[in-house]
Amino acid sequence: MATTFFRIIKFGFQNFARNGLLSATTVAILVMTLLVFNGLLMFGVISKSAIASLEDKIDISVYFSAGATEDQILSLEKALESLPEVKSADYISQDKALAIFKDRHKEDEAIAQALNELQANPLLASLNIKAQSPSQYQTIAGYLDSENLKGIIDNVTYGENRVVIDRLARIVDTLRGAGWLTTLLFAAVAILVTFNTIRLAIYSNREELGIMRLVGASNKFINGPYLVTGVIYGVLGGMISLTLAAPAIVLASPYVSIFIPEVSLANYLLVHLPQLIFYHLAVGVTLGSVSAMVAVRRYLKI
Amino acid sequence: MIAFHNVSKHYNDQKVLEDISFKIAPGELVSIVGRSGAGKSTIIRLLIGEEKPAKGRIIFGPHEVNRMLPSELPALRRKVGIVFQDFKLLPTKTAHENVAFALEVEGRSQPEIEELVPQMLDLVGLADKGHLFPHELSGGMKQRVAIARAMIHRPSVIIADEPTGNLDSYNADEIVKLLLKINELGTTLILATHSRDIVNKVKRRVITLDDGRIIKDDPHGDYIL
Numbered sequence: 001m002a003t004t005f006f007r008i009i010k011f012g013f014q015n016f017a018r019n020g021l022l023s024a025t026t027v028a029i030l031v032m033t034l035l036v037f038n039g040l041l042m043f044g045v046i047s048k049s050a051i052a053s054l055e056d057k058i059d060i061s062v063y064f065s066a067g068a069t070e071d072q073i074l075s076l077e078k079a080l081e082s083l084p085e086v087k088s089a090d091y092i093s094q095d096k097a098l099a100i101f102k103d104r105h106k107e108d109e110a111i112a113q114a115l116n117e118l119q120a121n122p123l124l125a126s127l128n129i130k131a132q133s134p135s136q137y138q139t140i141a142g143y144l145d146s147e148n149l150k151g152i153i154d155n156v157t158y159g160e161n162r163v164v165i166d167r168l169a170r171i172v173d174t175l176r177g178a179g180w181l182t183t184l185l186f187a188a189v190a191i192l193v194t195f196n197t198i199r200l201a202i203y204s205n206r207e208e209l210g211i212m213r214l215v216g217a218s219n220k221f222i223n224g225p226y227l228v229t230g231v232i233y234g235v236l237g238g239m240i241s242l243t244l245a246a247p248a249i250v251l252a253s254p255y256v257s258i259f260i261p262e263v264s265l266a267n268y269l270l271v272h273l274p275q276l277i278f279y280h281l282a283v284g285v286t287l288g289s290v291s292a293m294v295a296v297r298r299y300l301k302i
Numbered sequence: 303m304i305a306f307h308n309v310s311k312h313y314n315d316q317k318v319l320e321d322i323s324f325k326i327a328p329g330e331l332v333s334i335v336g337r338s339g340a341g342k343s344t345i346i347r348l349l350i351g352e353e354k355p356a357k358g359r360i361i362f363g364p365h366e367v368n369r370m371l372p373s374e375l376p377a378l379r380r381k382v383g384i385v386f387q388d389f390k391l392l393p394t395k396t397a398h399e400n401v402a403f404a405l406e407v408e409g410r411s412q413p414e415i416e417e418l419v420p421q422m423l424d425l426v427g428l429a430d431k432g433h434l435f436p437h438e439l440s441g442g443m444k445q446r447v448a449i450a451r452a453m454i455h456r457p458s459v460i461i462a463d464e465p466t467g468n469l470d471s472y473n474a475d476e477i478v479k480l481l482l483k484i485n486e487l488g489t490t491l492i493l494a495t496h497s498r499d500i501v502n503k504v505k506r507r508v509i510t511l512d513d514g515r516i517i518k519d520d521p522h523g524d525y526i527l
Contacts, residue, residue: 003411003412007406213376215403215404216407
């Protein structure tokens with residue numbers, strides 16, 4: 001059994017070597033497919049981090065009208081904190097808001113002067129609310145929109161942030177969809193090229209295959225080497241593509257970090273290397289072996 | 303025991319074999335003669351399950367070949383050694399490797415192969431030629447390699463399809479002698495040929511085919527060609 005298994009593997013390698021140029025072309029196509037797939041994975045990492053970073057910056061700021069009492073605001077804060085969707089609600093009084101404003105603009109003489117000339121504090125008291133997850137802001141916004149709060153709330157800044165985030169998410173979704181489409185297209189080309197290579201290998205070995213049948217070779221002995229060849233294409237494609245992609249990822253990493261400081265592609269590569277190796281080999285081997293299996297079924301009538 | 307019971311075979315509308323019936327006992331030597339296209343090669347293909355008959359039954363020992371599944375055929379083919387006119391040797395392998403190939407596909411171990419192949423090459427008179435490639439061998443030697451490969455499984459039946467068709471008379475004689483020797487050792491021999499010389503030399507049972515039908519089955523070697 002083990003002898004047969006090793007011979008099938010040996011004949012698989014022989015098929016690969018005998019069709020050298022075709023094998024190289026097939027591996028090259030698989031490498032291109034896997035590079036596109038790899039690009040899609042990296043795009044996923046970048047876009048996910050970018051959206052997460054932006055979403056982390058979202059909060060709902062509720063500005064209260066001048067007539068709202070501190071008791072009313074604190075009671076609303078308490079009510080909000082009891083909601084399961086709310087992670088935190090921070091009360092910023094008019095005085096605290098003014099202090100923050102002054103601190104922020106302490107270098108600006110004109111603003112300091114303008115504030116001194118004003119008799120009253122022009123800033124409104126507010127609550128900064130953070131949700132447990134970004135999808136829950138809609139619920140919180142709905143709660144704040146209730147009729148009985150309209151008398152004390154001046155305005156709620158939520159809508160503007162949401163529009164930007166939603167637009168970004170839509171762009172990312174579209175790009176991701178286009179990425180998958182490109183990957184599928186490349187995968188289809190890779191399957192066709194591998195299929196054709198195996199078909200030509202079967203054709204060029206037809207004499208040997210005839211003799212194999214004649215001397216009583218089992219079906220798995222006749223089919224097996226072609227499946228092995230398909231797997232070799234996949235493994236080589238996966239290894240080469242990752243070998244090419246890894247330095248490119250490391251080189252691109254600092255440039256990506258300039259735009260999205262939270263993302264370090266080099267670090268991602270380091271931490272997720274075992275998974276990336278697995279993904280590349282799994283996709284490569286699946287493409288190679290599926291194509292070989294189809295070609296064997298189609299052209300090797302036992 | 304090999305038996306064809308009312309076997310017919312058609313390719314599209316063309317009849318190749320029509321209601322063929324015969325039996326071959328173990329150890330027997332039978333020549334099947336007929337002109338080209340008479341149906342000799344079709345009988346061989348049907349016997350090793352390469353093709354299915356349109357009707358009839360083909361018996362090979364305990365097997366009904368026409369009912370066998372594709373996965374069962376390799377085991378059947380190892381019980382039959384086949385020798386062809388064009389030798390069917392792999393040009394990239396030496397004589398030794400060509401014979402060994404039959405054992406490799408069967409899953410035999412390397413030490414076993416190294417023991418059996420030289421013995422078989424010795425039996426066919428090529429003990430010192432194992433390292434040569436087919437293009438370095440004469441026609442007669444190539445056919446001996448093919449016979450060694452056919453015999454390596456120790457089959458109960460050898461089928462030789464025009465085994466001397468590509469050989470000069472000297473080499474043809476030598477191959478016939480070798481096949482007769484194999485038959486004397488107890489292997490059933492089926493010789494498909496259109497060569498009168500061979501049939502006259504063998505002088506055993508002859509089945510004559512014409513246009514897909516058996517027109518004569520003579521135990522003493524008479525035939526119509």
